[in-house]
Amino acid sequence: MKAFYLVKNGKSEDAFELRDLQLKEPGDDEVMIEVEAFGLNFADVMARLGYYKACPPLPAVIGYDAAGRIIKKGKNVTDLETGQKVTALTRFGAYATHVVTNKSGVVPVTEDTDAATATALATQYTTAYYAAEFSMNLQKGEHVLIQAAAGGVGTALTQLIKRKGCIIYGTAGSKEKEKYIKNNGVDFPINYREQDFFEYIKSIRGEKSLDAVFDSIGGNYIKKSIKLLAPGGRLVIYGAAQIAGNSSKKSFLRPIKVLMGFGRYSPVKFFAESQSLIGVNMLKTGDFKPEILKKCMTDVVNLYNNGEIKPHISRVFKATELSEAHNYLQKRQSVGKIVVKW
Ligand SMILES: NC(=O)c1ccc[n+]([C@@H]2O[C@H](COP(=O)([O-])OP(=O)(O)OC[C@H]3O[C@@H](n4cnc5c(N)ncnc54)[C@H](OP(=O)(O)O)[C@@H]3O)[C@@H](O)[C@H]2O)c1
Incomplete structure (x- = not known):
């Protein structure tokens, strides 16, 4: 298992290091996902620059969106199966080949949903849905x-x-x-x-x-x-x-x-x-109202499956291009979603 660790605030070229990842086994309410792609969010730029208070102390694995397959699950996870293709809104940890996250931010996607699109449905569409529908x-x-x-x-x-x-x-x-x-x-x-x-x-x-x-x-x-x-x-x-x-x-x-x-x-x-x-702060919603987070994500995936929403993928970067992807987002070059694929 590998992950990009944020090791230093500042320039994207010096900020990340690919290191071995020691991941704990999933807890009762958690799943482990083998990550095919992770998404970038503007909060990642804020974390890299040192402006994001919720960011864990460095070195830290950041990242809110992962798309991939469930490979392990805890005993209270009854609505998800190992082998399922999923989109996940993680509380950091997504810049990795594997991530452990709470079931409330994990929703199955269809086999033909590409991983890049699945990442867009996580943080960005779910935040938009919560803001537009719940608030x-x-x-x-x-x-x-x-x-x-x-x-x-x-x-x-x-x-x-x-x-x-x-x-x-x-x-x-x-x-x-x-x-x-x-x-x-x-x-x-x-x-x-x-x-x-x-x-x-x-x-x-x-x-x-x-x-x-x-x-x-x-x-x-x-x-x-x-x-x-x-x-x-x-x-x-x-x-x-x-x-x-x-x-x-x-x-x-x-x-x-x-x-x-x-x-x-x-x-x-x-x-x-x-x-x-x-x-609106989706971290707080996830912490205090996990059932609402799950409902928003499920509704978003259903809207996507019904063809009512269509994420736009700006660019898919290779994992070796993480720092370029960060600069692309910070310099306001992107439209829609930026994704990194392993
Ligand atoms: N509260 C939450 O739970 C939550 C969850 C997700 C995202 N967010 C917030 O939602 C916003 C959008 O997130 P996103 O991931 O979808 O990013 P994004 O909108 O894809 O990227 C940020 C965009 O903001 C615009 N912008 C305007 N003024 C800017 C400035 N002074 N500096 C940088 N960018 C500026 C840029 O577009 P133009 O070139 O058109 O100016 C830039 O492309 C961010 O502020 C993010 O922190 C909050």
Whole structure:
């Protein structure tokens, strides 16, 4: 068994080492998976740069998505079988040939689901599903803004929300990404390098005109989004990508600046405007509501099997190209999912 260990924060070229992995036997509620592919998530970039508090102390095996086959299972695992092809949302540990993880984040996929697609269904689609289905009660005809709509979660949110008949505004950072998000279902694509999303939406609909906002950028984006929320509007915050920046060096000032950019709000404002501010953190959901995590993942896999959602795989990297894959994600070159195959 082998794993890529995160040994050093900073540049991706120096950050990972392929080492032997000593894996414990699965506990009563756990399975061991032989991993065919693992997915990258933006949180992995944050962990590499040293910004991710939940990351275990180094050296650590990070990674949230694995696709492969179950080779061992604990005695309480009655809904999964050894030999089954599965997608798994792991609590770290996925950058490995084998991973042990709790049954609540493991769902079987069909034999013809390719491993790359299976990884996309784990963290990114499941987060999007939880945010769009559990946190929100979106109605047909509502006006919804999705930040970073070309990303992994953004692609998933767009497809899930489109099914509900909402009108979607989406932001992306290049002309190519603008085209991609339009093809994926965004009605009003906004290339934020050419126009500010706040000014654009204000100019066509006015302030207080959005029913829902999905934000993963954080900082001053939140202030602007709150100004755009209509009475009854909901704002879901599930990331703070602004903290990462373009540098491989950890900045101590940047997180403080981004956190201050969020602004301070009285609960009375939300009550008075009948608005909601909702946080989403799938690690916490997995820890405290494992049955909800399982339900979300199962629903996502069923939607995929029924052809109602379609992950987009940006690139599949070889295991030897892990550092390139990290740079690709950090430098905002990807659309949809990035995957590494053993
Ligand atoms: N809370 C949770 O449980 C949870 C779970 C999964 C993901 N997330 C969060 O959801 C977000 C999306 O995750 P993902 O894995 O799907 O990544 P992703 O969206 O595929 O990649 C991040 C994208 O964010 C955009 N971006 C905008 N401003 C940025 C900035 N200042 N620095 C870096 N990127 C910026 C970039 O797209 P453009 O080129 O279009 O700007 C980039 O491609 C991340 O913030 C992640 O931490 C949270």
